[in-house]
Amino acid sequence: MNPDTLINILVATIAAGTPLVYAALGELIVEKSGVLNLGVEGMMLVGAISGFITMAKTGSLLLAVSCGMLAGALMSLAFAVLTLTLMANQVASGLALTIFGTGLSAFMGIDYTSVALGGVSKVDIPVLSHIPILGRLVFSYDILVYFSLVLLVCVIWFLYKTRAGLILKAIGESPKSGHALGFSVIGIRYLAVLFGGAMAGLGGVYLSVAYTPMWVEGMVAGRGWVALALVVFATWRPARVLVGAYLFGGVTIAQFHIQGFGIEIPSQILSMLPYLATILVLVFISRDKNLIRLNSPASLGITFHPENN
Amino acid sequence: MKQNRLLKTVLFISVMAFIVTGFIPLSFAKDKLKVGFVYVSPIGDAGWTYQHDLGRIDLEKNLGDRVSTKFIESVPEGAEAERVIRDLAKSGHDLIFTTSFGYMNPTLKVAKLFPNTTFEHSTGYKQAKNVGTYMCRFYEGRYLTGIVAGKMTKSNQLGYVAAFPIPEVIRGINAFTLGAKSVNPAIQVKVIWVNSWFDPGKEREASEALIDQGVDVLTHHTDSTAPTMTAEEKGVYSIGYHSDMSKYGSNAHLTATTHVWDAYYTKVAQEVLDGAWKSTAVWGGIKDGMIKLAPINKKVPADVVALVEATTKSIADGSFHPFSGPVKKQDGTLVVAAGKQLTDDDLLGMNYYVEGVLGSMPK
Numbered sequence: 001m002n003p004d005t006l007i008n009i010l011v012a013t014i015a016a017g018t019p020l021v022y023a024a025l026g027e028l029i030v031e032k033s034g035v036l037n038l039g040v041e042g043m044m045l046v047g048a049i050s051g052f053i054t055m056a057k058t059g060s061l062l063l064a065v066s067c068g069m070l071a072g073a074l075m076s077l078a079f080a081v082l083t084l085t086l087m088a089n090q091v092a093s094g095l096a097l098t099i100f101g102t103g104l105s106a107f108m109g110i111d112y113t114s115v116a117l118g119g120v121s122k123v124d125i126p127v128l129s130h131i132p133i134l135g136r137l138v139f140s141y142d143i144l145v146y147f148s149l150v151l152l153v154c155v156i157w158f159l160y161k162t163r164a165g166l167i168l169k170a171i172g173e174s175p176k177s178g179h180a181l182g183f184s185v186i187g188i189r190y191l192a193v194l195f196g197g198a199m200a201g202l203g204g205v206y207l208s209v210a211y212t213p214m215w216v217e218g219m220v221a222g223r224g225w226v227a228l229a230l231v232v233f234a235t236w237r238p239a240r241v242l243v244g245a246y247l248f249g250g251v252t253i254a255q256f257h258i259q260g261f262g263i264e265i266p267s268q269i270l271s272m273l274p275y276l277a278t279i280l281v282l283v284f285i286s287r288d289k290n291l292i293r294l295n296s297p298a299s300l301g302i303t304f305h306p307e308n309n
Numbered sequence: 310m311k312q313n314r315l316l317k318t319v320l321f322i323s324v325m326a327f328i329v330t331g332f333i334p335l336s337f338a339k340d341k342l343k344v345g346f347v348y349v350s351p352i353g354d355a356g357w358t359y360q361h362d363l364g365r366i367d368l369e370k371n372l373g374d375r376v377s378t379k380f381i382e383s384v385p386e387g388a389e390a391e392r393v394i395r396d397l398a399k400s401g402h403d404l405i406f407t408t409s410f411g412y413m414n415p416t417l418k419v420a421k422l423f424p425n426t427t428f429e430h431s432t433g434y435k436q437a438k439n440v441g442t443y444m445c446r447f448y449e450g451r452y453l454t455g456i457v458a459g460k461m462t463k464s465n466q467l468g469y470v471a472a473f474p475i476p477e478v479i480r481g482i483n484a485f486t487l488g489a490k491s492v493n494p495a496i497q498v499k500v501i502w503v504n505s506w507f508d509p510g511k512e513r514e515a516s517e518a519l520i521d522q523g524v525d526v527l528t529h530h531t532d533s534t535a536p537t538m539t540a541e542e543k544g545v546y547s548i549g550y551h552s553d554m555s556k557y558g559s560n561a562h563l564t565a566t567t568h569v570w571d572a573y574y575t576k577v578a579q580e581v582l583d584g585a586w587k588s589t590a591v592w593g594g595i596k597d598g599m600i601k602l603a604p605i606n607k608k609v610p611a612d613v614v615a616l617v618e619a620t621t622k623s624i625a626d627g628s629f630h631p632f633s634g635p636v637k638k639q640d641g642t643l644v645v646a647a648g649k650q651l652t653d654d655d656l657l658g659m660n661y662y663v664e665g666v667l668g669s670m671p672k
């Protein structure tokens with residue numbers, strides 16, 4: 001294997017991991033507020049098709065990203081109304097959101113099946129992008145990849161360095177105490193869920209506009225579920241989400257390169273690897289109660305009734 | 310008198326009407342044929358289902374008022390397919406085309422319940438009294454595109470994004486390899502299996518991996534345009550499949566193997582209309598007009614185009630068979646000696662790579 005191939009694999013890995021970074025960071029904030037939204041897959045799909053249609057009509061990446069985020073947020077608003085205002089069960093509502101999003105996105109995309117887009121051009125920084133190895137490895141992505149890193153920094157800063165982040169985490173641990181202190185638990189959870197929806201939508205836009213610049217029914221292909229698993233995998237730590245996302249992306253990419261090199265591993269096993277890895281990590285983490293208790297929001301998935309407190 | 314004449318006229322007309330209505334069903338088996346199509350994916354702009362839909366549109370054009378067609382797209386293979394096929398039969402469709410391999414058993418099951426309905430199943434191998442099968446000799450087109458690839462490659466590395474290791478796909482890989490080797494013995498074909506018929510994300514990742522490993526002509530046996538788009542982006546050549554995919558990569562796209570169902574669908578519908586249809590297993594190729602190459606890119610030199618055209622002719626008139634001996638397996642064992650050729654049965658059960666394909670097949 002020559003260094004060039006290795007760089008190509010790494011570059012492809014980062015690109016494959018980026019939609020996961022977006023969706024998982026969004027879901028992390030949602031879960032930190034104590035809400036479990038299993039509708040990530042559906043929100044990503046609706047975000048993907050909304051962004052795709054906008055890109056096909058206007059050609060503006062900024063508009064496509066905005067529309068995709070808006071669509072994701074609207075989807076999550078439906079979830080928020082159901083679970084936060086109407087107090088419906090979060091697990092059932094989240095699953096319903098995924099099923100709904102799958103159908104809605106397919107319906108919206110009828111006229112856009114197999115339409116091709118030009119894709120998103122990679123950044124080209126003078127000098128920097130042309131440094132032999134480093135240039136390709138660090139300065140050769142599209143703008144959305146860099147934005148995902150900016151987002152990561154923002155999320156870390158928000159959760160650990162701001163008062164608002166502290167309030168969000170407090171509500172996720174004990175909504176009762178938060179309520180007693182005078183914070184609007186429902187209001188804050190609404191904001192968190194909307195943020196999660198927008199980020200899932202953005203992850204979807206990345207897939208349909210930049211990664212595979214075309215729309216195909218169900219193109220998110222389980223990445224929403226992987227993003228959900230990643231949050232647990234990362235024990236609710238944003239930096240670990242990034243590591244997990246790239247790990248997952250890496251295995252996805254590696255399976256094709258391994259085949260190309262003629263290494264004799266059945267390709268079915270390779271296709272299975274990323275999911276197997278997720279399950280293994282979940283099992284490994286779940287065995288350690290302290291690990292879960294330290295990081296997992298205590299009130300995750302539990303409906304909060306302000307009137308009863 | 311006048312009244313009498315009126316009475317006579319009325320009588321005459323009613324007798325005529327009786328005769329005409331009585332005779333039509335005798336002279337024509339069917340007056341107006343309702344034809345149903347079941348598609349496995351959305352029609353889209355290119356690909357397997359798109360080609361079938363072109364055939365459906367052509368059928369409507371050719372037979373005009375005598376047929377009406379209906380299609381149902383994105384029907385998953387399995388239990389859901391059975392329901393859709395049954396609904397079509399129940400709602401009075403006389404002829405139903407089921408266009409994916411996985412519809413085989415559902416089609417046969419429903420066909421038993423509707424003995425007066427005609428079914429045609431694409432790519433299957435089980436027939437019944439009212440179920441015929443039809444498919445294309447894709448490999449003939451693969452051999453021809455192999456010639457183009459073998460002539461156009463500089464790195465002598467050809468790439469193949471493949472769906473599932475079944476004989477149909479393996480046959481295509483082998484035919485492509487033989488075609489390329491016939492003009493350039495130094496070529497090697499790298500295959501990546503994506504375990505999906507239609508997954509643009511995976512197809513793209515696999516294409517990128519192949520290109521990274523030195524492949525400069527890429528083809529695929531999957532349904533999306535992602536490999537062609539990736540080739541265009543990375544500045545290498547591509548060869549499409551199912552449809553002409555040149556609009557997805559005007560620089561990259563050299564040509565494509567396309568399946569043309571137009572004439573076949575019209576022929577079958579006409580036979581059913583005439584009451585002359587019989588269950589058959591059709592395997593048509595270039596000769597039957599069911600396989601055609603997409604227009605060849607201007608970048609391909611004239612002598613290569615001429616060679617492809619000559620080979621097309623000799624395949625069509627039967628003087629040449631893409632799997633003519635000597636054909637050797639990967640490990641060098643002889644499959645068929647010089648002067649002979651593989652039989653259809655050999656082709657239908659093909660489960661080995663020929664010499665020139667790299668790597669081993671997933672078991």
